[in-house]
Amino acid sequence: MTDIRNNADHYPQRIVCLTEEPTEVLYALGEEHRIVGISGFTVRPPRARKEKPKVSAFTSAKIDEILKLQPDFVIGFSDIQADIARELIKAGVEVWISNHRSVDGILAYIRRLGAMVGAAEKAEAYAQKAEQQIARIEAAAAQFKRRPKVYFEEWDEPLITGIQWVAELIRIAGGEDVFPRMSGESLAKHRILADAGEVVDAAPDIILGSWCGKRFRPERVAAREGWDAIPAVRDGELYEIKSPIILQPGPAALFDGLEAMHGIFAAWDRGQRG
Template identity: 25%
Template sequence: MYSSRGDDAAGGAGSAGDVERVVSLAPSATATVAAMGGEDLLVGVTTHCPLDRTAVGGWLNPDYDRLADLDPDLVCTADALQADVRDELTARGYDVCHVEPDRLDAVVDSFATLGRAVGRPEAGERLSDEARRRIDAVRDRVPERSDSEQGDDDARPVVYCEEWGEPPMAAGNWVPEVVEAAGGSYPFCDPGKRSREVTREQVEAAAPAHVIVHHCGHGDRADPDILADRGWDLDASVHVLDDDLLNQPSPRLLDGVETLAALFHGE
């Protein structure tokens, strides 16, 4: 994680206590700041953020002139894909809080990092602590890992999570751990690794019991018939989820863990 907002935020110079005006160039940062009660700090967001604030462009193509008009004390970015945006903002003299979580624990830790950066460290810590409690509560309710020697392979259903459809991409980063926390088995990508393209043969050989379609940028409007339209032969329940529930490293991810657990094992 990178920040130019003081040691409390993750290194650099400055004081996070001076933050009164924040522009968020990442929907995950917008959702996280809002979840810690910091909507009053947000003066600008992206066109992808469902918050009634001045829009300063997309998360990969911000309007720097419009951003300058807002005169922010801090700009928030996220993900390696925004590294160039972060560097451009830093070169222009802005204080930037940038996080790149790739594992579930790192997502939870980023809530506290962002809280420190915007001057609300207690709220950020509370959000992180609550996230850990929710994950642990789900893990306590779902079956233990399957043990083939005990013939209990069905305790944890195999799950295929599709982040993109053309070409088909199995979700990576924190999603394998989200599936595991929800009581599923995910053989398609290792935790912390980027999403990867998969073939029909690979998915069919894994014989998933559940397919989660959460195509990036589609919300909950992805086509549930996309697998059948490809001719994939799967004996699986197909679920379309709002992509924010799995793709966004914000508190929405906790809703995703709980939603998957209910799908796999019932309420």
């Protein structure tokens, strides 16, 4: 009897990625040939924007354009894309919506996605590389004289604090998130600070801004009423972390996002040592 496994690839051949993280993972695993459509917000890897048609935003998608691509698998993220998923499922398309919000969740996501496309070994190696990066930075951060208190701002009007994986990466990088109780809220509307005075009271040593879709303006933050009393404002410790490397629950956050935060915290620590 002929082994049919030698005659066909039984894994998805035509994948549409509704967000950036599956695109980044598949490229990293050398499985980019399976991708036939991507999110318009994709910036990593840069070549993906040149090679793949853009068929979705985050909360909306060109359903007709996606169907024309004849996908056998569509990958999305979070309840926010539930409506897109429903339309595609009604059209007979297989859809996987992940909903991870933690560092462990990102690592598991890499492994699951790799297994789904028949690249489990490559995915395991890639996940282990990320784990090694995390361990290296965590060990370096353990040498800090003092861990800086950190306020992470995801949006400015209204003020929105960081999500779970961001708070966890802050800790790994050597800082202490000043609003840890809020990071567990998956929806941004539940992470809104009703009173900006809470940040003043928290007295962060460092302020990190990543305003999704627009440039972080530290001078505007520093000019907020009463914020001149905050150590971070007083000492000029306000920094932007580019949203593509921190606000996507994918490899970018574990590699570039974590590295960027640790660099800022390490410089602050050196300053504390005089």
